[in-house]
Amino acid sequence: MDVEEFEEFRQWTRNKSEHTRNGYRSSLRRFCEFHDMNPRELVLEARNYEPEDPETAHLEENPADRRLVEWFQELTGGDGEGGEGVSRASAVNYWRHIRSFYENFGVHIKEETPKAGRRNRRSELDxxxxxxxxxxxxxxxxxxxxxxxxxxxxxxxxxxxxxxxxxxxxxxxxxxxxxxxxxxxxxxxxxxxxxxxxxxxxxxxxxxxxxxxxxxxxxxxxxxxxxxxxxxxxxxxxxxxxxxxxxxxxxxxxxxxxxxxxxxxxxxxxxxxxxxxxxxxxxxxxxxxxxxxxxxxxxxxxxxxxxxxxxxxxxxxxxxxxxxxxNPSPTQPGADERLLESVEEVVEEKFGEVGTERVMPEVKNRLEKLDSRISRVEEQKKRIEELEEEVKDFRKWKEEVKSQDYWGNLLAKKARVMERSGKLERGEQSKD
Structure with missing residues (x-):
């Protein structure tokens, strides 16, 4: 949206420096695009606002306050890089610009300007x-x-x-x-x-x-x-x-x-x-x-x-x-122990302590065999990945052979070797 087309923008930025005009233009454009309204519509909405109950007008929120708060929350709640998220300090600066715009046309912003505050700690996820x-x-x-x-x-x-x-x-x-x-x-x-x-x-x-x-x-x-x-x-x-x-x-x-x-x-x-x-x-x-x-x-x-x-x-x-x-591990640390504890509780509840003594060794034995099989499968998967890499390398070599006339070069090399061998043999015969 080209906010400079509107008289409201020209009045607001009259006698302002070029640097200030550029900052105001950028802030107002983003604010208008966020709410899908132009500068004139924003001013008319705020100035023509009539509270439902005149006796509680001081308690009701003006549309300008609501729109400014919503925009600020979007600015500071985004992701940064490539999106709408910006630093809190920048968002506070934009807030001041839009507050100035509204107040230039007699619309008072009741909401206090947010503080830049301390920098948020960055997450270190795994x-x-x-x-x-x-x-x-x-x-x-x-x-x-x-x-x-x-x-x-x-x-x-x-x-x-x-x-x-x-x-x-x-x-x-x-x-x-x-x-x-x-x-x-x-x-x-x-x-x-x-x-x-x-x-x-x-x-x-x-x-x-x-x-x-x-x-x-x-x-x-x-x-x-x-x-x-x-x-x-x-x-x-x-x-x-x-x-x-x-x-x-x-x-x-x-x-x-x-x-x-x-x-x-x-x-x-x-x-x-x-x-x-x-x-x-x-x-x-x-x-x-x-x-x-x-x-x-x-x-x-x-x-x-x-x-x-x-x-x-x-x-x-x-x-x-x-x-x-x-990649997350197939089983988290301690998972086997927790599984055994759960199984043991169920067996004890069903068969009592004596049953647990008879059944649990067999359960543990089967789990150990299953764990061994899983380990072998993981090793086989790793070997398959290695073989896939070797196949890709072979295919690459094969393409190089085709593109570089590999066999022609090999025959030429063999001919040179045979020629050298013939020269050596003739040299030895002349010496004899």
């Missing part, structure tokens, strides 16, 4: 916390978004910009991990990132559900879509992502020890940007070299530097090294 968040997701789409955002180190805008074709090939080929090529909006860096087991499984479940409802999907279709949209753009938006994460906060925030005392902060401690931060922490915990982590996150390369030598093969190796930090 894979167990992310698992709780994903398990609380209200839909397959939201679950997949959470795992992709975490394992790929993406912000809301990047996740929403993904197309089906960005992951379809890797999913159909059964790759693990799956690489994703994208452009980081903030730095304009073209780079790769990856997803692993949990994100892959969540995406497969979500896409199966979409195919069942929509039929076959085209590579150009958005990967994450809005629900119940009859027409227009179906692509999910950062605003939807922020709304989902606020619901996750309300659902499981109390169950996550790191954030349960910060649920009333202005910034959601389970905001999507903290999944990106958790990915960076996981890289550090797995001793992944900084240049790989920065490249996956889309950071600009260091001064006079570049991301050289980060081949996809090397990236895959380093990302595999990260896998235990970004």
């Amino acid at each position: 894979v167990e916390d992310v698992e709780k968040m994903a398990d609380a997701a209200p839909s397959l789409r939201d679950r997949a978004m959470i795992w992709v955002g975490f394992q790929a180190g993406m912000n809301p805008s990047e996740v929403c910009s993904l197309d089906v074709g960005d992951v379809m090939g890797g999913l159909e080929r059964g790759e693990r991990p799956v690489s994703i090529e994208k452009t980081r909006g903030k730095t304009k860096i073209d780079h790769h990132t990856w997803i692993h087991r949990e994100a892959i499984d969540a995406l497969k479940a979500y896409l199966r559900d979409r195919k069942r409802k929509e039929g076959e999907l085209d590579p150009g279709d958005p990967l994450f879509v809005k629900r119940n949209v009859r027409k227009g753009n179906r692509r999910a938006t950062p605003t939807i992502v922020r709304k989902v994460m606020r619901g996750i906060r309300d659902s499981v925030g109390e169950d996550i020890e790191k954030v349960k005392d910060r649920l009333d902060q202005q910034t959601n401690p389970l905001a999507f940007k903290f999944l990106r931060r958790a990915f960076g922490i996981a890289c550090d915990n797995a001793d992944v070299p900084t240049k790989y982590k920065d490249y996956w996150l889309g950071h600009a390369p260091p001064y006079n530097g570049a991301y050289q030598g980060l081949t996809k093969k090397k990236q895959r190796e380093k990302y595999q090294q990260l896998a235990p930090e970004i």
